[in-house]
Amino acid sequence: MWYEKSVGLCKVTSVVRKAFVQRLILALAAALGLLILPSIPSLAYYFEGYYIPCYLISPMQDDQVYTPVGLGQVTSRAGFRKHPVTGRGDFHNGVDLAAHLNDKVYNLLDGMVTRVGVRGNLGVAVEVYHPYPNIRTICGHLNAYSVQPGMWVRRGQVIGFAGSTGRSTGVHLHYTIIKNDTNQYIEPMTYLLQVPDYVKALRMATTQAAFKRNAEAFKKKQATMPKTAVDKDEEDLPEGDEEESKAPAAGK
Numbered sequence: 001m002w003y004e005k006s007v008g009l010c011k012v013t014s015v016v017r018k019a020f021v022q023r024l025i026l027a028l029a030a031a032l033g034l035l036i037l038p039s040i041p042s043l044a045y046y047f048e049g050y051y052i053p054c055y056l057i058s059p060m061q062d063d064q065v066y067t068p069v070g071l072g073q074v075t076s077r078a079g080f081r082k083h084p085v086t087g088r089g090d091f092h093n094g095v096d097l098a099a100h101l102n103d104k105v106y107n108l109l110d111g112m113v114t115r116v117g118v119r120g121n122l123g124v125a126v127e128v129y130h131p132y133p134n135i136r137t138i139c140g141h142l143n144a145y146s147v148q149p150g151m152w153v154r155r156g157q158v159i160g161f162a163g164s165t166g167r168s169t170g171v172h173l174h175y176t177i178i179k180n181d182t183n184q185y186i187e188p189m190t191y192l193l194q195v196p197d198y199v200k201a202l203r204m205a206t207t208q209a210a211f212k213r214n215a216e217a218f219k220k221k222q223a224t225m226p227k228t229a230v231d232k233d234e235e236d237l238p239e240g241d242e243e244e245s246k247a248p249a250a251g252k
Contacts, residue, residue, distance in 0.1 A: 049124030094176035123166020
């Protein structure tokens with residue numbers, strides 16, 4: 001009897017010891033990770049994102065001013081600033097909007113997806129061409145994307161999910177607007193305030209004609225370019241020395 005009890009006690013002790021050793025190993029691994037990770041570049045910088053099909057289109061009021069993350073708060077405006085990562089002065093070619101991880105990122109005007117994937121310091125990004133008012137918009141630092149190059153997307157459609165990929169200090173959305181014919185940057189907040197006017201103008205026959213004309217010209221140009229499902233060329237957006245503050249003209 002005493003032998004059986006002793007054997008049973010040994011088994012229990014062995015199980016407890018094994019569990020203790022496993023927990024100790026996990027604790028040591030976690031502590032080692034905390035020591036090592038700060039000494040290597042951010043893993044988010046090298047993350048290439050992933051594709052999550054999402055065909056959700058959220059209804060947007062025509063007269064309401066939105067950002068790609070709803071009514072997101074501006075955390076860093078476009079223009080010259082001290083970079084939060086490098087600490088050096090540089091030109092910020094877009095606006096940073098507060099967001100939570102995997103918040104839905106919406107398209108604000110009808111258009112065609114032109115580029116998707118890693119884009120230098122912007123990390124995972126989605127670029128959309130909008131025939132009216134003949135501009136390109138870029139959403140950067142995404143965690144995931146839900147569109148592919150060549151897709152037509154509507155106002156209110158989900159094109160990706162917020163993240164912290166690329167050179168980023170935390171989860172947010174970087175939003176850049178570029179005039180298509182001149183490649184000049186457009187002041188993002190000025191553009192966002194004008195979107196309701198663009199939506200209203202798109203109901204007019206003359207604007208619809210401009211939309212169709214620009215779209216057809218852009219399609220012809222895109223047809224001559226190599227097609228890839230995901231963009232991985234690591235190209236960074238150029239840091240321009242000026243911004244276009246006026247609304248882009250339609251039909252050019």
